[in-house]
Amino acid sequence: MKLTNAEVNQFRKIGYISKLIFKDSECEFYKNNFEKVTKICSKIPFENKSSDRIMNPHFFDETSKKILLNSNLFNYAKQLLNCEVYAVQTMFFERGSEQTFHQDDFYLNNTIGIWIALDDVNELNGSICVQMESQKYDVIYPETIGINNPQDLKNEETYADIMNSVYVHNKKNNELKDKIVKLKKGYAVILDGRLIHWGLPVIDKEKKRRVIVNHYIDAKSKWPYINWPKYCSNGDYKVQNNFDKMNLHPNKI
Numbered sequence: 665m666k667l668t669n670a671e672v673n674q675f676r677k678i679g680y681i682s683k684l685i686f687k688d689s690e691c692e693f694y695k696n697n698f699e700k701v702t703k704i705c706s707k708i709p710f711e712n713k714s715s716d717r718i719m720n721p722h723f724f725d726e727t728s729k730k731i732l733l734n735s736n737l738f739n740y741a742k743q744l745l746n747c748e749v750y751a752v753q754t755m756f757f758e759r760g761s762e763q764t765f766h767q768d769d770f771y772l773n774n775t776i777g778i779w780i781a782l783d784d785v786n787e788l789n790g791s792i793c794v795q796m797e798s799q800k801y802d803v804i805y806p807e808t809i810g811i812n813n814p815q816d817l818k819n820e821e822t823y824a825d826i827m828n829s830v831y832v833h834n835k836k837n838n839e840l841k842d843k844i845v846k847l848k849k850g851y852a853v854i855l856d857g858r859l860i861h862w863g864l865p866v867i868d869k870e871k872k873r874r875v876i877v878n879h880y881i882d883a884k885s886k887w888p889y890i891n892w893p894k895y896c897s898n899g900d901y902k903v904q905n906n907f908d909k910m911n912l913h914p915n916k917i
């Protein structure tokens with residue numbers, strides 16, 4: 665399947681689109697799967713676990729890999745980046761992350777993110793928010809601010825401060841507006857890697873909001889991570905050094 669011209673134009677204009685990806689029954693199937701994945705992850709001593717998400721479940725979970733390699737999603741990324749792509753990252757969130765302002769291109773060079781809601785998402789359970797059209801203005805790359813390894817979490821505070829100023833500048837000087845992402849389950853937002861977005865506060869802490877995020881990059885993107893595989897659409901992968909399926913955030917460069 666391909667995106668329509670109207671969808672592509674909308675994406676170019678505001679930096680994102682929403683799109684139906686999964687039927688209700690598929691959402692239920694995936695939620696069950698990720699309940700199992702979460703249990704596995706809590707019991708097994710994976711390296712580099714994150715506290716607010718499961719990083720790269722496709723390393724060990726076949727269902728996550730199938731979602732990453734879903735041909736429609738691959739094709740959307742190809743169409744929007746207008747080049748050959750690799751699938752590189754999956755993330756599973758059980759709850760909102762409340763992550764600060766960021767652009768995914770900081771972490772993954774020239775990327776498309778596909779953020780898929782398995783539950784209805786809104787302000788209550790901590791959806792994300794986007795700054796519309798911010799993909800047309802300043803983009804902060806690691807090299808712009810002298811950061812060698814963007815995946816090294818010790819740089820997060822410096823990066824968050826800088827992104828805060830970019831967001832405020834865009835709002836004041838370019839009059840950019842925020843948009844809260846509210847989706848019915850099964851829908852996704854497809855995000856330009858340069859679009860500023862963030863995790864909203866979770867108002868109802870009891871409420872889960874299960875979300876899967878896939879990332880695709882331009883096949884010519886910089887890729888300094890020597891132990892992190894890049895997947896082709898047929899499931900073959902390339903890795904420079906060694907793919908260790910137990911290391912969920914292989915950030916060595």
Ligand SMILES: O=C(O)CCC(=O)C(=O)O
Nearest residue numbers: 757760761762763863877
């Ligand atoms: O879902 C979230 O809370 C944050 C996810 C996000 O911003 C991202 O995937 O880049």
